[in-house]
Amino acid sequence: MRKRTYEASEAAKREICAALKALMAQKPLNKITVAEIMQSCGMARQHFYYHFEDLYDAVRWMFDQEAVALLREHDGVMLWQDGLLQLFQYLQENRAVCLCALHSISREHLKRFFQTDVHVIIQGTIQRIAEELNYQVSEEEVDLLTKFYVGALASIMEEWLLGNIRETPEELIRFADQLLKDHVRGAALRMAETPPAAEQTCRGGS
The missing domain is CATH 1.10.10.60 (Homeodomain-like)
Structure with a gap:
């Protein structure tokens, strides 16, 4: 019942x-x-x-069921790009509705519809890439990197929806994917080339 x-x-x-x-x-x-x-x-x-509760609550539920759900299905390191591509396709197919929401609701409020789920996916991706590289990334670094890329992706999606970015979703996702991987690889390489603190102290004292 x-x-x-x-x-x-x-x-x-x-x-x-x-x-x-x-x-x-x-x-x-x-x-x-x-x-x-x-x-x-x-x-x-x-x-x-x-x-x-009101119209804004209905809009929030609608986006959560239709758009954010696409991201929840793609939380693997090799699949997060597919989730973002589906999200871009949803924005394209529902452009008039999304633009209505964008112009009617504060941008910060609208971003929060997606932010939590995008945050989880990007955070998991950073951790998996670091594991593949045997890079011991700290929780603080993961959190900072995640916030940086979540904010960047949210802004890119907004500008693309408004027509201010001409690149295709596929091009934008490839760029974001390569940038994220290069960032983590660069951090891992830097750490590999930096001697431990104790060794640096020893060299400085000699």
Whole structure:
């Protein structure tokens, strides 16, 4: 019984969000009302609030189910590029809706929709590359590198969506992948060439 209730709730959410997406492709989010969304999907207005707090909560759920889910399926070092490519394809296929969200919601709020999952994927990728190179990377370095690349990727996606970057998604992902690997390889090489602190102290004292 509980499973059926959950499935019915999820189906209702998807139907509401489908109606919301159709409207977002036509006009700004602040011009859309709950009443017209629910009228579009043949439900009573109050049913919206059984599932969502407000329109922004519905947008968040929609992106989480449709876009962020693509990233969660690709968390391996050889697969994260595929996840990002699918995300770019989602942005392309839903460009009008995504631009509506971008112009209607603060950029920082919109980035948070993706940031957590992108963070996990990039963090795991850095750790795996370091392991392949036998590079003992510290937690602090992993965290800093992850934040740097997550911020860079979020900005690239935003600029690409706005039409300010002409490169294809494939070109952007290849560039990001090579940059990330080169960064970790460079750090590993630098560490291999740097003598231990004790050795440096000994040389300085001689």
